[in-house]
Amino acid sequence: MLFTALFASMAHAQDEDLAPVAPVDWARRAQAAEEAADPRTALEDWRRVLAATPGSRLGGRARTRIAWLEARDEADYVPLAGLMRFLGLPPAERDAGVIENFEREISAMPPGVVRAEARVAVAGEWDRLDDSERAIAAWQAALADPDLEEGDRGLVLESLAQARMVGGDLPGAIAELDAADLGSTPLHRFASRRLRAATWLPVAASVVCLFFLVVAVLVFRSGRAVEVLASLKRAPLRIAVAILMGAGPALVVAWWGDDASAAFAAFAPCSTAIVLGAFLAGEATDARSARALVGVLAIAASLAGAYVSVVAYGEALPFA
Amino acid sequence: MLTTLVLTTLVLTTLVLTTLVLTTLVLIFQRSSLMTRSIALATILLALSLGLPACESTGAVDTPDAATVMDDTGVEAPDSNVDGGPPRAPTLSYMPEGCTYMVSTPTVVDTARSRDEYGAAADPTHVHTSWAGPSESTFAVNWHTDNDTHASSLLIGTDMAAVMAADDAGVGVARSDGHYMLFTSSPTGLNPEMAHEVHVCGLTPSTTYYYRVGGPGHWSPAFEIATAPTPGSTEPFSFGVTGDSRGYEDNAWAIVEHRMMSRAVDFELFSGDAVQFGVAQDQWNQFFEQSEGSFHVQDFMAGHPMMMANGNHDSLAVNYLAQFALPQEVSPSEIGQGEEWYSFDYGNAHFVFLNDTVVNSAVLGGDEAAWLDHDLSLVDRTTTPWIFVMHHQPLYTCSTAHAPDTTLRANWQPIFDRYHVDFVLAGHNHEYDRSTPINMFDAGGGHVAPQGANGVPVITAGVPSGTIYLVAAGAGAPLYDVDPGAFATTYTGLSLRNYVTFEIDDRTLHMTAYNALTDAVIDEFTYTK
Numbered sequence: 001m002l003f004t005a006l007f008a009s010m011a012h013a014q015d016e017d018l019a020p021v022a023p024v025d026w027a028r029r030a031q032a033a034e035e036a037a038d039p040r041t042a043l044e045d046w047r048r049v050l051a052a053t054p055g056s057r058l059g060g061r062a063r064t065r066i067a068w069l070e071a072r073d074e075a076d077y078v079p080l081a082g083l084m085r086f087l088g089l090p091p092a093e094r095d096a097g098v099i100e101n102f103e104r105e106i107s108a109m110p111p112g113v114v115r116a117e118a119r120v121a122v123a124g125e126w127d128r129l130d131d132s133e134r135a136i137a138a139w140q141a142a143l144a145d146p147d148l149e150e151g152d153r154g155l156v157l158e159s160l161a162q163a164r165m166v167g168g169d170l171p172g173a174i175a176e177l178d179a180a181d182l183g184s185t186p187l188h189r190f191a192s193r194r195l196r197a198a199t200w201l202p203v204a205a206s207v208v209c210l211f212f213l214v215v216a217v218l219v220f221r222s223g224r225a226v227e228v229l230a231s232l233k234r235a236p237l238r239i240a241v242a243i244l245m246g247a248g249p250a251l252v253v254a255w256w257g258d259d260a261s262a263a264f265a266a267f268a269p270c271s272t273a274i275v276l277g278a279f280l281a282g283e284a285t286d287a288r289s290a291r292a293l294v295g296v297l298a299i300a301a302s303l304a305g306a307y308v309s310v311v312a313y314g315e316a317l318p319f320a
Numbered sequence: 321m322l323t324t325l326v327l328t329t330l331v332l333t334t335l336v337l338t339t340l341v342l343t344t345l346v347l348i349f350q351r352s353s354l355m356t357r358s359i360a361l362a363t364i365l366l367a368l369s370l371g372l373p374a375c376e377s378t379g380a381v382d383t384p385d386a387a388t389v390m391d392d393t394g395v396e397a398p399d400s401n402v403d404g405g406p407p408r409a410p411t412l413s414y415m416p417e418g419c420t421y422m423v424s425t426p427t428v429v430d431t432a433r434s435r436d437e438y439g440a441a442a443d444p445t446h447v448h449t450s451w452a453g454p455s456e457s458t459f460a461v462n463w464h465t466d467n468d469t470h471a472s473s474l475l476i477g478t479d480m481a482a483v484m485a486a487d488d489a490g491v492g493v494a495r496s497d498g499h500y501m502l503f504t505s506s507p508t509g510l511n512p513e514m515a516h517e518v519h520v521c522g523l524t525p526s527t528t529y530y531y532r533v534g535g536p537g538h539w540s541p542a543f544e545i546a547t548a549p550t551p552g553s554t555e556p557f558s559f560g561v562t563g564d565s566r567g568y569e570d571n572a573w574a575i576v577e578h579r580m581m582s583r584a585v586d587f588e589l590f591s592g593d594a595v596q597f598g599v600a601q602d603q604w605n606q607f608f609e610q611s612e613g614s615f616h617v618q619d620f621m622a623g624h625p626m627m628m629a630n631g632n633h634d635s636l637a638v639n640y641l642a643q644f645a646l647p648q649e650v651s652p653s654e655i656g657q658g659e660e661w662y663s664f665d666y667g668n669a670h671f672v673f674l675n676d677t678v679v680n681s682a683v684l685g686g687d688e689a690a691w692l693d694h695d696l697s698l699v700d701r702t703t704t705p706w707i708f709v710m711h712h713q714p715l716y717t718c719s720t721a722h723a724p725d726t727t728l729r730a731n732w733q734p735i736f737d738r739y740h741v742d743f744v745l746a747g748h749n750h751e752y753d754r755s756t757p758i759n760m761f762d763a764g765g766g767h768v769a770p771q772g773a774n775g776v777p778v779i780t781a782g783v784p785s786g787t788i789y790l791v792a793a794g795a796g797a798p799l800y801d802v803d804p805g806a807f808a809t810t811y812t813g814l815s816l817r818n819y820v821t822f823e824i825d826d827r828t829l830h831m832t833a834y835n836a837l838t839d840a841v842i843d844e845f846t847y848t849k
Contacts, residue, residue, distance in 0.1 A: 054528075055528050060544055064584040068584075086840075087839055090841070091841065091842050094840070117839075120838055121838040124835060124837055149612075150613050151574075151613020151615065155837065
């Protein structure tokens with residue numbers, strides 16, 4: 001690490017009390033000790049900084065770090081050293097084996113802030129590895145830790161619900177949030193939307209398909225399919241209108257550079273196709289009942305198409 | 321006024337959509353059957369219903385009215401007051417005592433220099449700091465009270481006990497007086513809010529100070545803040561980077577602030593989109609009031625200056641301009657009292673903030689680019705080896721939500737390349753992603769510059785082979801997916817809540833990116849110039 005190598009020789013010199021050291025160098029040494037997961041040395045060095053220059057910028061920094069370290073002094077800083085080592089590993093090295101080892105380390109830790117933070121860290125790592133089963137167990141363990149900071153409880157509960165969602169258990173996630181009185185959180189809304197989408201997305205897609213199926217049937221049963229299709233060619237204005245209605249809003253939104261561009265762009269071809277389909281159906285039949293049916297279906301298909309677009313491409317929409 | 325453009329925006333949008341609707345209706349109703357008319361209506365209504373929320377989330381930019389010209393003693397030109405109370409002035413401009421720079425307010429309902437008057441809720445809240453002048457000798461504080469409190473003062477000293485004991489200036493305690501701003505984003509003046517601002521100048525570099533804000537009998541608790549090292553100093557320092565707190569999901573905003581405070585960074589850079597709607601003061605209140613257990617974001621923001629970039633959701637609204645004190649050197653085409661783009665130094669690093677959400681996009685490659693070029697040309701790289709640029713919408717990103725902004729790339733990257741900018745920091749995409757070093761670009765994208773282990777630039781005679789473009793955002797906004805394989809210029813990308821710290825020790829830089837929720841390291845590198 002940066003400071004470790006830089007000040008290894010200086011640290012050696014200090015151990016032997018060979019030379020006076022400026023506060024800035026004690027600060028560097030303290031920083032190096034933190035990066036080397038050596039909280040005891042870091043604490044000693046920050047205290048030296050504070051003693052030497054309490055009114056300086058570095059003195060303020062030392063005060064903050066001392067307070068943070070002293071709040072995590074369980075078992076003479078051994079658990080904290082383990083946690084710092086674990087969190088400081090390059091992400092690629094925090095694989096399942098390393099996480100399992102650290103879980104064993106946690107089980108031997110005394111109760112305290114460090115153990116609670118370590119449990120949160122482990123749960124987050126299982127999340128990162130997309131192992132929802134172990135993430136759920138780890139979040140539950142974190143939640144059960146009596147030293148979990150009250151302010152973090154909501155976050156842990158939400159993370160647990162999120163892990164359930166990733167594992168495909170949407171009702172379980174929603175129930176978890178409801179039980180914790182987190183029914184108004186964005187995550188709850190998101191999970192509820194997902195649950196609704198799981199039900200309504202196939203329905204919406206079916207409605208869109210049904211509309212085009214009905215149009216196709218009407219066109220081909222008219223016995224003059226070629227003529228009906230050619231009618232669009234004869235009336236380019238209809239095509240223009242369909243494109244305007246479909247792509248117009250998308251263009252307007254894209255011009256604004258708005259977050260909703262993707263959803264509108266996705267809806268544009270669907271919307272255009274529905275309007276064109278309706279034109280074709282109108283050409284294909286004069287029967288009032290059939291035309292009314294297609295009209296109703298087209299409205300439903302428009303709504304359904306918009307719904308699919310928002311669910312699939314509305315990630316950036318504030319209301320999606 | 322802010323509202324001028326917001327209203328213009330809404331009117332234009334309505335006109336465009338209405339024209340669209342009417343044209344379509346005429347065409348359809350002239351030539352079509354009942355069925356197609358019904359479909360047309362349904363589709364149009366659908367488009368409108370989708371369009372309205374979309375337009376709501378579009379930012380508009382504040383265009384203040386021409387500011388009232390003031391003298392440097394801060395004497396404001398009063399206007400008549402309809403309710404017979406003290407005269408009200410919509411703008412104020414003055415040079416704070418001991419400072420070498422002028423301070424101007426945006427156009428507000430009422431603004432004036434501090435006077436010791438108090439309302440029922442005079443206790444300061446939302447206390448936060450920034451720099452409008454040199455970081456080694458000044459800082460600015462903003463806070464909020466009820467609308468009847470006009471005391472905008474500050475007590476400061478290096479002895480905490482003396483500052484705590486004082487009710488006014490005295491031995492070891494100085495007092496600075498600032499100004500208040502009663503502002504609103506409503507065109508009809510509804511729901512005004514009170515913001516206070518004080519500038520403190522003439523401080524000693526690298527020194528810890530204690531201060532309280534408010535006024536006699538109504539002081540806040542004491543906060544601790546430190547000045548920067550002298551310019552060009554090789555003293556180590558660190559700063560945090562984050563952005564896009566809007567939405568405040570997962571309590572991420574409070575957690576990020578808490579983490580940065582624990583890591584003892586010296587200050588914070590915020591890449592924009594603090595709120596969903598820049599004009600929504602209730603969202604700004606959330607921004608300033610988030611908490612995690614006993615920690616409140618004010619605990620951090622009151623002692624660690626936060627430098628802001630305007631995001632497309634912040635919209636340079638009056639709420640943004642009134643509640644943050646940023647450097648105000650007005651350059652051509654710049655609005656927002658000169659807070660649109662600015663720069664400052666801290667130790668041996670130079671920081672540039674740009675605005676990429678402008679009314680007239682020609683400004684990006686015009687006056688703003690000219691200012692950027694001029695600003696960077698003044699940096700002495702022998703004493704200031706590090707240059708960081710921050711703005712909102714990234715030139716390079718592997719997000720699946722917003723593509724890289726190639727317009728900004730064309731306008732600004734040649735300048736970044738020319739002056740060997742070390743880092744360009746952005747948000748907008750709620751994720752973490754880091755580019756390879758990049759130098760030059762063509763129609764196919766950026767050119768990957770020579771890189772060392774872990775994607776760091778190769779340094780030749782103190783000059784980096786390329787600029788690293790970093791997106792570090794999502795401190796509360798919905799996370800976006802990333803596709804790190806999509807561009808050769810992407811070094812790594814992750815979709816998670818994150819924050820970044822930079823530690824600079826002379827010519828060595830150490831960057832660490834953290835998972836905000838667990839504090840695990842997700843990316844880090846070190847290099848020396």
